[in-house]
Amino acid sequence: MxxxxxxxxxxxxxxxxxxxxxxxxxxxxxxxxxxxxxxxxxxxxxxxxxxxxxxRGRANSIVVLVPKLVNPFFMNVIEGVQTGAKKHGYTVLLGDTKGKSELENQYASMVLNGRADGLIQLDYTFPFSKDDTELGQNAAIVSVCDRIGGYKFPFVELDNFGAARALTHYLIELEHTRIGIISGQRASQIYFDRFSGIARALAEDNIVFEDELMVGDHASFENGREGIKTLMALDSPPTAVICFSDDIAIGAMFGAKELGLSIPKDISITGFDDNPVSQYFDPSLTTIKQPAAEMGERAVNMLIQIIDGNPPTRLREVLPFELVIRDSTGPAAH
CATH class of the missing domain: 1.10.260 (434 Repressor (Amino-terminal Domain))
Incomplete structure (x- = not known):
């Protein structure tokens, strides 16, 4: 071409x-x-x-790129996107990229060939191909949940730093001083912000974080299952584990039970997202609630502003979090 x-x-x-x-x-x-x-x-x-x-017209549609369509959190974001789009008279085209760049490129090109007027990215990657980079930089794009690294596109996100800091302080109040982490994608801004929040809370209580307490590199049940086993095999295992998504946390709880551990008696486990299943798991999961639907709707509002030629004055819109305390956390075992 x-x-x-x-x-x-x-x-x-x-x-x-x-x-x-x-x-x-x-x-x-x-x-x-x-x-x-x-x-x-x-x-x-x-x-x-x-x-x-x-x-010289419009398609009156927007394309949404989703790295994992079956993820309950992303589904809630999409619900908000659809609500917002409907209010503005737009239809939503979903692109399940499965985290693959070639699929991202394919769906993103819809903005360049006139099938969509703008794009919402739910991942941290620039979605256009190398040949389309110059055109893509001038497209109407908003990212939600994460940020597109290296580009100044508007984005809607949670206060990930504050959320992780609050969650860590909560665990410290339960006398946990050796806290493990099972993270998601380490190249994303979400990882950086959440880890920074945890590190800040630990430092505020004069607790030293050791690198061996960080494992994992993607958001999946299996990552949590294997991650908890790696952490509990340490000479000095953690008494609590912060997982960077509810999927990771549920996998970690499953893995802990395979090891014969009692939650939260032997190990406390927390998540991030507050997916619907989290409150029904055994034990119910302590987590951070994200206003997913609101994030999606606000992203649409920002995108429509750009499409209409009135870009928002602020590139960043930060939404508040809620710490949801359930049964998967308890006092540190001594």
Whole structure:
């Protein structure tokens, strides 16, 4: 497929001018616009995008990229997205990327070929392919839950630092001083913020965190199951474990029971998200409640502002958390 550089060479203009012509043709001089459009036709670059330029209309739809569609937390976010989109007269196109870049690229291209007016990303990655990077940087995008690293797109997120700090202080009040962590993706901003919150709380109580107490690298039941076994095999195992998602925590609880441990008598386990199943697990899970649906709806509101040419004045919107205390935590075993 031809790329934007080839179009710019054929038209005798810069790639920035090509981008501007495809995105906002009314801002380009007629003579220049015609040269670019002719080059696009000759090169075969983005024929669907051309149809959108000629149509000068909107698809009245937004595409949402979801790394794991079956995740209950993401499903709640999507519910909020759909609520917000309906209020604005937009339909929602779901892209289950399964965390794979090629699927992200495929779904993200819908914004460039006119099938969608904007994009909401629920992961931390830039969703456009290398060839589409220049155009993608100028697309209407909002990220929710996490941030797209290296780019200044607006985002909606939880106060992950504050939530992790509060959760850690709660465990310290229960006399836990050796606290383990089973984390999710370590390349994400969520990981950095939550770990920073835990580290701050420990430091405030003069507790030293040891690197061996951190395990895990993705949000799954199996990560939790294997992570708890790794932690409990340490010469000095933790008395409490903070999991970076409810899925991880449920896996950790299953693994702890396989080891013959009693929760919370032998080990306290906490999660993050407050998925519906968390309150029905045995024992019920202490966790951080995220206002998932509200996050999704606010992301839509920000995105529509951008589509309408009125980008939000603030790039970051932070929502509050709630510490939900249930039966999976208790006083430290001595």
């Amino acid at each position: 031809s790329n934007i550089k080839k179009v710019s060479e054929l038209a005798g203009v810069s790639t920035a001018t090509v981008t501007r012509t495809l995105k906002s043709p009314e801002l380009v001089k007629p003579k220049t616009r015609e040269k670019v459009l002719r080059a696009v036709r000759e090169s075969g670059y983005r024929p669907n995008a051309m149809a959108t330029v000629f149509k």
